Amino acid sequence: MKLIESPSELHATLSGVSSVGLVPTMGYLHDGHASLIRRARIENEVVVVSVFVNPLQFGRGEDLGRYPRDLPHDLRVAQDAGAHVLFTPSVETMYPVGFATRVEVTGPGDGFEGASRPGHFSGVATVVLKLLNLVKPARAYFGEKDWQQLAVVRRVTTDLNLDVDIVACPTMREPSGLALSSRNAYLTAEQRERASVLASALRAAQKAYRRGERRSAAILDAARLVLLSEREFTLDYLSLVDEHLGEFERVTNPASARLLIAGRLFGVRLIDNMPLVEEVSALGGRT
Amino acid sequence: MKLIESPSELHATLSGVSSVGLVPTMGYLHDGHASLIRRARIENEVVVVSVFVNPLQFGRGEDLGRYPRDLPHDLRVAQDAGAHVLFTPSVETMYPVGFATRVEVTGPGDGFEGASRPGHFSGVATVVLKLLNLVKPARAYFGEKDWQQLAVVRRVTTDLNLDVDIVACPTMREPSGLALSSRNAYLTAEQRERASVLASALRAAQKAYRRGERRSAAILDAARLVLLSEREFTLDYLSLVDEHLGEFERVTNPASARLLIAGRLFGVRLIDNMPLVEEVSALGGRT
Numbered sequence: 001m002k003l004i005e006s007p008s009e010l011h012a013t014l015s016g017v018s019s020v021g022l023v024p025t026m027g028y029l030h031d032g033h034a035s036l037i038r039r040a041r042i043e044n045e046v047v048v049v050s051v052f053v054n055p056l057q058f059g060r061g062e063d064l065g066r067y068p069r070d071l072p073h074d075l076r077v078a079q080d081a082g083a084h085v086l087f088t089p090s091v092e093t094m095y096p097v098g099f100a101t102r103v104e105v106t107g108p109g110d111g112f113e114g115a116s117r118p119g120h121f122s123g124v125a126t127v128v129l130k131l132l133n134l135v136k137p138a139r140a141y142f143g144e145k146d147w148q149q150l151a152v153v154r155r156v157t158t159d160l161n162l163d164v165d166i167v168a169c170p171t172m173r174e175p176s177g178l179a180l181s182s183r184n185a186y187l188t189a190e191q192r193e194r195a196s197v198l199a200s201a202l203r204a205a206q207k208a209y210r211r212g213e214r215r216s217a218a219i220l221d222a223a224r225l226v227l228l229s230e231r232e233f234t235l236d237y238l239s240l241v242d243e244h245l246g247e248f249e250r251v252t253n254p255a256s257a258r259l260l261i262a263g264r265l266f267g268v269r270l271i272d273n274m275p276l277v278e279e280v281s282a283l284g285g286r287t
Numbered sequence: 288m289k290l291i292e293s294p295s296e297l298h299a300t301l302s303g304v305s306s307v308g309l310v311p312t313m314g315y316l317h318d319g320h321a322s323l324i325r326r327a328r329i330e331n332e333v334v335v336v337s338v339f340v341n342p343l344q345f346g347r348g349e350d351l352g353r354y355p356r357d358l359p360h361d362l363r364v365a366q367d368a369g370a371h372v373l374f375t376p377s378v379e380t381m382y383p384v385g386f387a388t389r390v391e392v393t394g395p396g397d398g399f400e401g402a403s404r405p406g407h408f409s410g411v412a413t414v415v416l417k418l419l420n421l422v423k424p425a426r427a428y429f430g431e432k433d434w435q436q437l438a439v440v441r442r443v444t445t446d447l448n449l450d451v452d453i454v455a456c457p458t459m460r461e462p463s464g465l466a467l468s469s470r471n472a473y474l475t476a477e478q479r480e481r482a483s484v485l486a487s488a489l490r491a492a493q494k495a496y497r498r499g500e501r502r503s504a505a506i507l508d509a510a511r512l513v514l515l516s517e518r519e520f521t522l523d524y525l526s527l528v529d530e531h532l533g534e535f536e537r538v539t540n541p542a543s544a545r546l547l548i549a550g551r552l553f554g555v556r557l558i559d560n561m562p563l564v565e566e567v568s569a570l571g572g573r574t
Contacts, residue, residue: 007448098531100394101412101446107387125388126447133448159388160413161294161420244385 001079003086007134010048010087014135019044022137024128027051028068028182029077032172036141037081039169048135049078050087052094056102057123068185087135094130102126103160108151108245112260113271116236124149125156132157132164140164145171145179147258147273151245171272173199179272186268195265197233198272201226202259205240209276214251216240219276223261236262236269240276251276288366290373294421297335297374301422306331309424311415314338315355315469316364319459323428324368326456335372335422336365342378343389344410355472374422381417389413390447395438395532399547400558403523411436412443419444419451427451432458432466434545434560438532458559460486466559473555482552484520485559488513489546492527496563501538503527506563510546523549523556527563538563 004010014020021040025033033049040047051074058064071088078086103125114121132140142150154166172180174192177199184192201223208222220238227233241247243256251257257276262269291297301307308327312320320336327334338361345351358375365373390412401408419427429437441453459467461479464486471479488510495509507525514520528534530543538544544563549556 098394098442099446100392100396101443102391102393103447104389104391105387106389107385109387130446130448133450136450155385156388159386159417160390161417163420163423 001075001083001086003075003088005088005090005093007089007093010085010134013085014046014048017046019046019138020135021047022131022135022140023047023049023083024131024140024142025049025051025074026053026067026182027074028070028185029074030172030180030182030184032143032145032169032180034077034081035172036143036169037078037083039167040139040141041082043139043167044137046085047083048085048087048137049074049083050089050131050135052087052089052127052131054094054123054127055091056095056126057120059117059119062117063183063186066186068182089134094127103129103156105152105156108148108155111245112237112239113148113262116262121149121152125152128153129156129160129162132162137164139167141167141169143171144168144273145181146271147260148245171274177203179270181270183268183270187266191266191268194230194232195268195270197227197230197265198261198263198270199274201238202261202272202274205259206274206276206278209251209254216247216249216251219251220259223259227263230265232265234264236264288362288370288373290362290375292375292377292380294376294380297372297421300372301333301335304333306333306425307422308334309418309422309427310334310336310370311418311427311429312336312338312361313340313354313469314361315357315472316361317459317467317469317471319430319432319456319467321364321368322459323430323456324365324370326454327426327428328369330426330454331424333372334370335374335424336361336370337374337376337418337422339374339376339381339414339418341381341410341414343382343413344407346404346406349404350470350473353473355469376421381414390416390443392439392443395435395442398532399524399526400435400549403549408436408439412439415440416443416447416449419449424451426454428454428456430458431455431560432468433558434547435532458561464490466557468557470555470557474553478553478555481517481519482555482557484514484517484552485548485550485557486561488525489548489559489561492546493561493563493565496538496541503534503536503538506538507546510548514550517552519552521551523551 021044023036109121176196178196204226205219205223208219239260254277260273262271308331310323391409396408463483465483491513492506492510495506526547541564547560549558
């Protein structure tokens with residue numbers, strides 16, 4: 001595997017390659033990232049993993065300064081999962097003096113993370129567009145963990161006529177249910193165990209639906225009841241949305257309904273999401 | 288020459304072409320556009336001229352509804368100048384229901400047209416990015432007539448890492464000096480003659496510099512004096528700027544100094560610009 005910092009070296013390395021798969025990350029790679037890389041490896045001749053902690057997508061007072069970084073670890077994880085290139089551009093390369101362009105997204109970018117983190121999705125959209133233009137992949141891989149981000153990236157690439165497939169990959173979880181996230185590094189082992197309350201809450205909502213509940217409010221109440229068990233948790237939002245991230249009162253299209261949750265636990269902001277109805281395979285026969 | 292409306296037909300037509308030159312226009316083609324097409328024809332295997340009156344770059348109360356259109360005329364001009372494809376996407380194709388992305392540009396997009404026409408450059412940047420992604424040209428051609436637009440397009444393509452050469456082509460003028468513009472169609476022949484006052488004013492500023500004046504204010508006063516001769520003209524801005532569109536008090540870098548002007552005449556908004564110092568060839572030996 002090659003470690004590449006400069007766009008020109010990247011360009012030279014990728015010239016003549018028939019299909020590139022891009023896995024854009026902010027580093028501190030975990031099994032979720034590894035699953036994206038493995039999928040990209042199957043579907044493309046060459047896999048590029050970008051590691052770039054993008055200052056544009058952090059708000060003032062957010063965790064840009066302390067965001068976890070470990071390049072040797074990232075090299076190992078990326079290599080083991082089958083990546084060919086680890087692309088690690090500097091902030092100066094990505095945002096040189098005079099940089100003046102931002103990609104703004106309304107629609108799927110409004111509400112939820114967009115409301116809680118002003119400018120966040122503009123930062124995401126801008127850096128993703130830059131990375132797509134630098135790498136020119138046939139496919140780019142994103143985790144479902146950041147569900148709204150996925151919707152934003154799909155919207156931007158469609159709206160701006162980019163010739164790339166956006167591939168969504170399922171969220172990876174700890175045995176407790178906690179969704180894997182680089183930010184879990186902020187938590188102790190015991191705190192991570194307790195952070196599984198987000199996933200447990202969403203599971204409770206799924207169960208309410210399976211038991212016949214069709215009113216959104218009542219389905220979400222089932223999740224809220226679980227959240228009450230963790231006094232340290234502060235809820236930011238908990239919602240049931242359709243494929244356009246629109247809320248609704250009653251479930252009429254369960255196949256596209258998604259549960260979203262965000263909040264703070266032990267000073268760390270955590271998000272998670274699940275389909276209202278799990279596919280059979282993911283349930284391991286529990287239906 | 289082929290007339291193409293759909294992105295998929297465009298894609299099929301351009302597949303396997305070694306180099307495409309794009310000339311993005313809002314139609315109602317004139318000799319200025321023809322000069323871009325001829326230049327593109329020399330430098331590329333295939334030349335695509337896009338004709339799209341982009342609603343996103345018109346402000347409320349601007350002339351979107353009455354912007355001149357004449358497709359048969361555009362077909363003739365493009366064909367005569369050597370274009371291979373006239374790409375005429377519909378508004379619904381470019382901005383389908385749910386479209387939610389805007390490219391915003393500060394820096395060169397601030398001030399002048401950016402101040403007079405809020406949202407204008409965001410509209411320009413967004414549509415240019417879409418067209419560049421649809422056509423994937425090696426080179427895209429823009430007239431110097433829209434000087435600030437050129438700076439904005441360069442900024443956006445650099446900032447977003449697009450692999451395209453932005454080629455600037457000199458402004459074409461009527462014998463009176465009036466810069467060619469599709470909006471000149473709003474003027475009668477006599478009004479067009481009087482509209483040459485913008486170019487005359489800029490020429491007077493150039494002359495003041497040639498005579499030794501180095502203070503911006505005094506150079507611009509020479510232009511203002513000429514503008515006084517046309518009582519119907521309302522000045523929007525008149526400025527002397529550097530390559531970053533920054534104003535300055537004294538000329539220290541004449542090679543990159545540019546005169547910008549905008550205003551209204553007979554209800555029509557007109558813009559023009561010239562270098563402070565004309566290149567020798569353009570002056571026809573007048574230095």
